[in-house]
Amino acid sequence: MQTPPENAQHNPWSKSSTHNASVDEYPTEDLEGAEAFELLGDGSLHASAHLSKRPAYGEGSSIDWLWEEGSERLQQRNLHLQRGWRGMVAPILNFAKIWTVLVLTGVGIGTIGAWLDVLVRWLGDLREGRCTYGLFYNQVTCCSGLDAGEVCTEWQSWSQYFHVSFILGQSLLQSSIYIALAVAFAGSAALFVRTYAPYAFHTGIPEIKAILSGYVFDAFLSPWTLLIKAVGLALAVASGLSLGKEGPLVHVSCCAAYLLLRLFRFRHSEVQKRKFLAAAASAGVSVAFGSPLGGVLFALEELDITSFSNESEVMWRGFVTSVIAAVTLQYIDPFGTSKLVLFQVTGVADTWKAFELVPWLILAALGGVLGSLLIRLNAAAAVFRRNSFIHEWPVLEVVAFSAITAAISYLVVFLRVQSSDLVSNLFLECDPSKGDYHGLCNPTAAWENMFLLVITAGIKLLLTAWTFGMQIPAGIFLPTIAIGACLGRAIGLFTELLQRSYPTAWVFSACPPDPTVRCVSPGFYAVIGASAMLGGVTRMTVSLVVIVFELTGALSHVLPIMISVMVSKWVGDGLGKEGIYTVWIAMRQYPWLPPDEFRDNGQTAEQVVKPVHNLVIIRDEEEPTMKELTGFLDKHSFHGYPVVRGERLLGYVNRDELVAYLGSLVAEDGQRKCTFSKDVAAVDNTFLNLSSLLDEAVLQMRKEVPLQLVVNMFQKMNLRHVLFSQGGKLTGLVTKSDIVWLLTTHFPHTAALSERR
């Protein structure tokens, strides 16, 4: 049992100055307040004391869920309480506004997704050649409209375009343009991120998880971030680096939703905002994988939206937004397939045989092991980058690494194409009528293919471990799928080879006796491998299975997919309980509580409570002047402070609120004495009455409470702190950061990337 460090009360998320200077800060408090009052109207009489003042949140703080949810309910009620026709119309208008934003979010995300697909496809093809009748056509569009059998002459490789005829020159030109463009794409993406939107790098899912659980980080959702992340993502994917667009698309969706919220003036509620963000995140997953149900389940399982007090409403909004986004994508239909299913699995044998469980279980275990390995390598790479000179040269790092990636990729045939093409080809069953992808279906080359696939998987794993964490938008889903698909296909080929070599062996007795009839479907093994690998990396369960079967349409084979995800998660959990997002959250030390069960081994809250003699406390009986109080606040930059008067605990005051309140007044009359006690203020009105700022700490616990109960309360009630008292006397304090520390301190590299280092 570690005890939190002495300075755990200190706000570990106070951002550096660059962060606070961000141009697109939350609007000023005054404006907010005015709007809120206008909305409250004549119903404001009903506002109880604890709802009187909107708390001030600095970037990096956590919201006060109880206050926010209370205020939202109050606003709702006041809408209904207005007199006359306004009482009828206002709720309907508010309602219409909410749903307009949701529908627009869905349509917007679907459009962005489609647009990104087109952009990526074009940029990717540009590395190999161009369309003769227009630079802005990709290969498929350029060659469309041809009859069957006709050769496409409109699309020319760069060597054709520059009329280079000798073989060596062709190879050199092609490879150098390929590498040069890859470097240019990746470099410009990194430069954009570095210059305009420092938060647009990486996947974004860890931050979204933290934000949804109450973290305040508005700069992460700014319009600039939206633009740069979307453009940078297209460039990064097209550069051929080992990354995917799925995770970042969730971030882009949330930025888009936040922009809409601001356009529609939904600024007054932090909880409301988070409900919209949850819906947008579902829609992001829905568009990324063509999987509306997967999106909803992702929000439920991975983003843990159950912390909202009305989760079925949140779930419903997420569902509607996801479906609208998916329908929009299908309607725009960027590739003219009019299908949502990205990697259609076809030609799979209708039934699977019992002996196939053996290779599948091996694959599943392998997925768990390699998933854990990827997580560890990735975390180690991130920590190494942070502590070495590379940290100072992020753009150079991206340029150099994209050059390396491009050079390696050009050599290994399966890596040369985009990962999504690789995956869809690996998922395809061999069909003589349809042509052969790089000789993958050539039965005489089975051993060579297996070797090549394993090499590809290995290289991809190493590349991904470094790439995920560089200063460019990067998702980990697609590379993981690609690694798993390579391994799965390899094992599938091996099984097929075995079965064809020994068709009469008793294990294969379930196969049809005719050796020309296919019994083993290596393409489906690739699906199993991909699921297993994803299970090992993300540790998702239900949402992962749903995403995989919506991604592939392999509904009939959901049972083996389920088994592989389950086994790979077990194996992975044996090697370290945390999925990759959890590890990143812990490394960046966001105030996010893992929703898992906590076992307290019989300890009590005593273990985490910071005893009263270690706390910085405001002593009301000393009757500080405003100036003294401001000095005190400057000296101790904690989240907040317990307030006591003599022995008696008065409550807890939030630093941001106190600073905001005193800010304007201290210049006028700095020598005026302050008090937090209502009794004192009532008797003597020379005191400045601060009691309205006081959170009266109505929820107090005794130190004998089991630790698990404390953790559970923080997890489920979204608390920021709990005061411990006995007989009215303050005995200690536990803040959310103490609990976060308690739950994450055993992770490898916890706080290694935290900004406060």
Add this chain to the structure above:
Amino acid sequence: MQTPPENAQHNPWSKSSTHNASVDEYPTEDLEGAEAFELLGDGSLHASAHLSKRPAYGEGSSIDWLWEEGSERLQQRNLHLQRGWRGMVAPILNFAKIWTVLVLTGVGIGTIGAWLDVLVRWLGDLREGRCTYGLFYNQVTCCSGLDAGEVCTEWQSWSQYFHVSFILGQSLLQSSIYIALAVAFAGSAALFVRTYAPYAFHTGIPEIKAILSGYVFDAFLSPWTLLIKAVGLALAVASGLSLGKEGPLVHVSCCAAYLLLRLFRFRHSEVQKRKFLAAAASAGVSVAFGSPLGGVLFALEELDITSFSNESEVMWRGFVTSVIAAVTLQYIDPFGTSKLVLFQVTGVADTWKAFELVPWLILAALGGVLGSLLIRLNAAAAVFRRNSFIHEWPVLEVVAFSAITAAISYLVVFLRVQSSDLVSNLFLECDPSKGDYHGLCNPTAAWENMFLLVITAGIKLLLTAWTFGMQIPAGIFLPTIAIGACLGRAIGLFTELLQRSYPTAWVFSACPPDPTVRCVSPGFYAVIGASAMLGGVTRMTVSLVVIVFELTGALSHVLPIMISVMVSKWVGDGLGKEGIYTVWIAMRQYPWLPPDEFRDNGQTAEQVVKPVHNLVIIRDEEEPTMKELTGFLDKHSFHGYPVVRGERLLGYVNRDELVAYLGSLVAEDGQRKCTFSKDVAAVDNTFLNLSSLLDEAVLQMRKEVPLQLVVNMFQKMNLRHVLFSQGGKLTGLVTKSDIVWLLTTHFPHTAALSERR
């Protein structure tokens, strides 16, 4: 703001004697304790004080979630802590046991579902005729193996079988056998329920919801209930009463899971049990609708499994069990269609037109209104039944009402078949190649059909309102779908008629100009109508949409389904916020907290706190003897009592535990004094030390806490009671029943069917 009645501390769920005398009671406490100790093994040293003793739960009480979850974690840890190879093997064995039970549950539920389908089909067909070569074949099996166009002579109607040739005789014979068998089926179902398993009636979902939230009601899950509910359900459905098998199947699933749990000796944890029940309930929905994802979402949305501290594990178990159950059903394939989709929608126009939104919105609003009407009629019928002489004659009521239903059904052609057949025919588009269902596709009879459909819907609504609540197993899903489908089809026919009559009107300009091409798909209108009606009755959202599209396979049209569910829910909520299950829970007054947001209008806990002078308290300073204490317990049969010593609050003691503890000791030495104070017991060991029974009430609140926070804590933390104190002095008490009362008191007919009346 109502205040709870004076006797709200009283246990309102203490069952009548018949209940306690139930044969299949939970095994005795002693056995339980022994098993628990054996399991704990050498790890029991680690057990903290608050885990020392298993609480005793009487039927009708609520479990102590905190204790149960703590004990489960302790057991888990102790499994790992065992020495040597046992420490390796025990967790794996435990794990294997859990998953064996889950897999068996899934397979079992799939099998039961398939078996019920076959039984219902056969019994239903028996009402019209029999197979010449064997009584135990249904019509389809009897006539299978015929060539196309061949007439089935093996299946004979009763008049053919008895060689009645004249028309009047035929009609009389057919109708009287039809009615007689219907009455016989329904009557025997009621008799079974009445005689062997009084809890096997009704749908069971309200009780499952209450049990999952912590209510103790083991008799409801007994093997007898399983058998009687399954057989009775088949008889009831076959009798042609207006009821469905979906809800009861969820109950049957839970009974089956409970049986397996007992066979595998999983008796020691109430939370563990509830996790299995949640998985079984998902699987029940999965089998009932052929909708594995719908099952999981149903558990999430309707059964509110988020109250478990590890909900993603619960969700995953539910998902696996659902899929296994669905796969089993598909494998057994009772009807030889090898499809999970029950009501396949085919031939729907690929795209829908904007003008169709108008009829769909009308349908959706109608669904909301009629859904609310059905809820109200049903509740009124239940209350009327309870307060009239009918309550004394449940079997007679069923017999009489099934005769009425059969007579009416025989007259109205659409009601004569089983509801599921009606629905699947209403969902089908007209296809000239496939024959016509009772002239539904005859364009010249459109007005007649509309009239007949509306009449059918009306009759069905009235029949259902009475049927749902009689002493037979009965679900409300299918009748609701049937009502909605009738209305939808009627409006679809009307729209089609309109479009065909005015093909050139501007509203219909989206339709192809050729009038022979179908533009409006009335079958899909029936789907919309069914969704809307279900939305109005159950007030489900995501799970309902998923169930409908898994039920019909109409994935392409999910957007209109979604809109109709949404609108019908809004309209319904305007007429009363509660779905039918919530109303029944409130009427039976189960201790179940609606998970909805609660708005406190600025009140504080003061509103619900029972002040200390109204409480029955054990005063430790009076040093009662065991005999006095037993007398006290006999006199005040509350759930539990706060214990104070002088001014100081010691804690809370549960009545059942105290009774169980004192039970054996009081006979030996009734005059021995007791104390709950550790200090006293330590000094003077003539006292019987009861401090281990004390819940030390570590969580105390002040009365100034906002009411919403108290409600929220009860909802999310699964508390049974909260003590209020100020400065160490007891100021009051709030129990779960106070909060349930607060949240449900405004419902119509709250507690109207409660057993304590």
